[in-house]
Amino acid sequence: MIDIAVIGAGRIGRIHATNLHLHSGANLRYIVDVSETAAAELAAHCDTQVGSLESVLGDATIQAVVIASSTNTHAELIEAAANAGKAIFCEKPLDLDVATAQKSLLVAEQQDVLLCVGFNRRHDPSFERVKEEIETGSVGDVEVVSITSRDPSPPPADYIARSGGLYKDMMIHDFDMGRWLLGEEPIEVFAFGSVLVDEKIRTAGDIDTAVATLRTESGRLCQITNSRRCSYGYDQRIEVFGSTGMARAGNQRETLVETASAAGYARDRALPFFLERYADAYRIQLDRFLRVVDGEELELPSGTDGLRALQIADAAQRSSDSGLPVSL
């Protein structure tokens, strides 16, 4: 039984807290949030208590923390939790600034604590099966990875403003998937960004539609396409093309039903958004984190994985701004 606290009682914090509450191996001890009300509400929902950051980090019985607060607090919290000797699960991105993220990783490394980054998609059963197809050799040598990632609708303008931009906020997931599936480190990125969905996003200094290409030393390629709006649901697909085969994972629907009429055949839209699409992944992700805290050996997305994805996102932003490819 792992004693654990959740820092951040927003949308993502709620997912993690609920999963920990239902997990037979976790003892969810505290909810921490800058808003006392939000913390209390979530604590009540999860049959646990509100705590302060100090009380959590000062409580020697707490073994691990989940950092799900706003991005600008991540680095600081990683350092504080590392200095308190806690195992850390931190939501992506580590920070919007590469140097700040690097500094926090250094502290975690110095304190020798576990640091796992919340790249939930690596834990999705379908994407994991694609990865297995690569590892068991059925795809052969990986050559081209294609990733499609489209949100159902754009976030509010004020979220955009403090999000760090599409590349660090949204495509960062795809950069991590790209690294994971390519099996080699990208050495160059090129990105085109456009505003096609909402002019308010341009006003906020961001884009809403983008494509990026990654290249590795040996010439493996990765294509990513992102949009902040998608009429048919949350569009999440990957395809890995290799020397002897291809493996791909498509969208999930609510049911298995197909209908037919004079208008043709019809099936459901894709699941609405990440809460539905990655419900299993979120659950599996925390379960694995708990198991590693408990001593099991499992590969989890590390602080370094978080940093590399952030570096690629940072470079993609520069490529998109300058119109030139950027070396990594």
Add this chain to the structure above:
Amino acid sequence: MIDIAVIGAGRIGRIHATNLHLHSGANLRYIVDVSETAAAELAAHCDTQVGSLESVLGDATIQAVVIASSTNTHAELIEAAANAGKAIFCEKPLDLDVATAQKSLLVAEQQDVLLCVGFNRRHDPSFERVKEEIETGSVGDVEVVSITSRDPSPPPADYIARSGGLYKDMMIHDFDMGRWLLGEEPIEVFAFGSVLVDEKIRTAGDIDTAVATLRTESGRLCQITNSRRCSYGYDQRIEVFGSTGMARAGNQRETLVETASAAGYARDRALPFFLERYADAYRIQLDRFLRVVDGEELELPSGTDGLRALQIADAAQRSSDSGLPVSL
């Protein structure tokens, strides 16, 4: 919060007990089983205690019971629970004998207790969507219902011997689905049964492969095909054909992955068996039962539904034995 007991600690009892244990609106108070060991093991798994039938039925705080014991005890337990004034969820079939089943329903009716039969498939989200397509009119008038139901592998010979035969043990689910989807009562059944899978099943007096056809007064038709063995998993499909459209639900797979190679395109087998395929349905089914116990108005498969399916199964057996259609 509904106080409830589970009678029967076998495979199905375990599913129900686990779902009740995890349900926030249920208070799973007792596990009852003829085997003290089985009851104790399941009670421990679900953080509850072992009870005797007498203690459960005599405990005025218990509002409902789940009957998941062996089929030959169902009717007797329904009567006892009804006489004790408990709401009853009973696994299918009610009994292997139509008259015995009828008698137990009469007691439940006289005592005016809720009696719900465990036709789990009615609660499967995909099948329910097919039903919705009918009710919203997109299929038009229902004309032909086609049901495919194949188990991955035959049960042990001793199970076959006391199962009541394929029609009452296995196809009874499809008879219920047929009634539900046809929207009219069948008035005639014709069945052909064969032994194609395992000669031991013939020795046990049963068949392992069967097709049946139902006809309603207005001429609506239903075709059912059953096999006790299926190489590609648990094959569970329905299709409803109507005057203006068709709706169908296919098999579920573990992941969304498709691969391709020189050998062609490949996808996963169907899910292995009912525990996986109907995990959601089992959960939803009990949730709805609890909600009805709690006063909500929801349509649930009733004792009468259980009886009608049993009557059709009984008639199908006679048709299969005699080689002649049987009126219902």
Add this chain to the structure above:
Amino acid sequence: MIDIAVIGAGRIGRIHATNLHLHSGANLRYIVDVSETAAAELAAHCDTQVGSLESVLGDATIQAVVIASSTNTHAELIEAAANAGKAIFCEKPLDLDVATAQKSLLVAEQQDVLLCVGFNRRHDPSFERVKEEIETGSVGDVEVVSITSRDPSPPPADYIARSGGLYKDMMIHDFDMGRWLLGEEPIEVFAFGSVLVDEKIRTAGDIDTAVATLRTESGRLCQITNSRRCSYGYDQRIEVFGSTGMARAGNQRETLVETASAAGYARDRALPFFLERYADAYRIQLDRFLRVVDGEELELPSGTDGLRALQIADAAQRSSDSGLPVSL
């Protein structure tokens, strides 16, 4: 180069004549029809001439005839062509009367001429692939064959009246497919027929919706479902379930396009009707007939195949009328 004549210039005769006209191994010499106008029109379309039955059968250079006239003339024409020593391709059914059909086969046999029946579906590349899966063993022992066959809309009432009824006119194709895929001769048939589409069909003494079940000596089963009306196109599907696998062929669509929108995913309807769905099959069928006339050894649906399907259709009609299964 085979010298050949087409008898019958209706819808089906036109398909055959056009295919012969485009075939590099055929010399389409004559079109014969009771309507001089129809014959002349089709002859012009195919760059050939109108002939009389006498001139065709009396022309020693004519090696083969295609009989595509109305059903009530088939038997007589088979006999005449056989007596003239011509190879014969005859459309289904041989006749509406089993004894009459048998008599014509006897003549063909006595004259030792090739007689091939137009069961076009056996030549459909997808259905043929299903047959190959059976023959190469990937399905294992065939256990259950399921056939769905639905026309887009009912034929005119006057066609119904002289069609011989749904079983002999429409389901006869499925009886042939069933025999072909079961790999064993059916020994019993049971059929339910309903009028659900159009009351005029009842007035004409026929049904428009039917299901039939076939059983072979060893217990293999076949389920067939037919409707005279289908909202989503011409519904033509087969599925063969066996001891180690399953093979199925679904409907064809005009394009490979899938669209998605807020309403969900959508694909084309099935192809409209047999002219489109079986265009390849019609072409392949005649090509094979010509090759056999030319001396090649190929298995083609024979007169006996035509007779057996007719016998099953006849029995199905009697089953449907009497409400009892009929032995074959």
Add this chain to the structure above:
Amino acid sequence: MIDIAVIGAGRIGRIHATNLHLHSGANLRYIVDVSETAAAELAAHCDTQVGSLESVLGDATIQAVVIASSTNTHAELIEAAANAGKAIFCEKPLDLDVATAQKSLLVAEQQDVLLCVGFNRRHDPSFERVKEEIETGSVGDVEVVSITSRDPSPPPADYIARSGGLYKDMMIHDFDMGRWLLGEEPIEVFAFGSVLVDEKIRTAGDIDTAVATLRTESGRLCQITNSRRCSYGYDQRIEVFGSTGMARAGNQRETLVETASAAGYARDRALPFFLERYADAYRIQLDRFLRVVDGEELELPSGTDGLRALQIADAAQRSSDSGLPVSL
């Protein structure tokens, strides 16, 4: 009836000559080739005669020519045919050199002859349906076009050497599709090329795997991925993502069959190569060309379309070589 000649008796010339031979509106009068043997063989196959370039261009009854000779002769032949007043169908690419291609277009324009370029994919029924979905508005404003194009296996090394490279030889088709589907002119291209399939291709100065990105003035984007080798057949897919919907066309298979076994579900590979995949497109393409020669008004890929695709391919090559995006 259009009197026409085919110049070039190689693989592509054979497709066109055969389609013309079977076309009821074409009178295929001559086959021209530098190899007298090749010309004679194809002429025999198509029941026509061998001609010289001079005889064809000097024959006033010849209305149109199909240029299917080697790429380095295209521009010269366009000019000669234009000067002779013939309508011209020319295979892609117009030339490997942009200036040369431009010069030939100028001649065609001055002589005011019809010049149509062989972008066969625009005539593929599935891709055309995607285009229709755009035009009828179901996709909304086009935002991102994704094109996957993979050959089954690399061409011989000597072909590579004179092919003009992957961008002009292979991806040129996708550049044309991109322009056609984007509905706006690309203003910038970026391409990454790799050698992952065969080192001999590197030796020949080319690449075998590439991704390219196009951007239009308004910010619409297009992603293309190419490989010279694909284990599962000829991989030809397009997807158009827009403000209100998505439309895509997948790969074609030989049959509609799906099988299932203990190993899972399986379907055929994609069709082997362009002869099979685009058989309909080749036929439709020439039919439309003939109809336009005959006076009908139809939009066909023009010389300008051929030039623009070549310019993009040329720019993509420079981008791939320099590692920098190139403006168009």
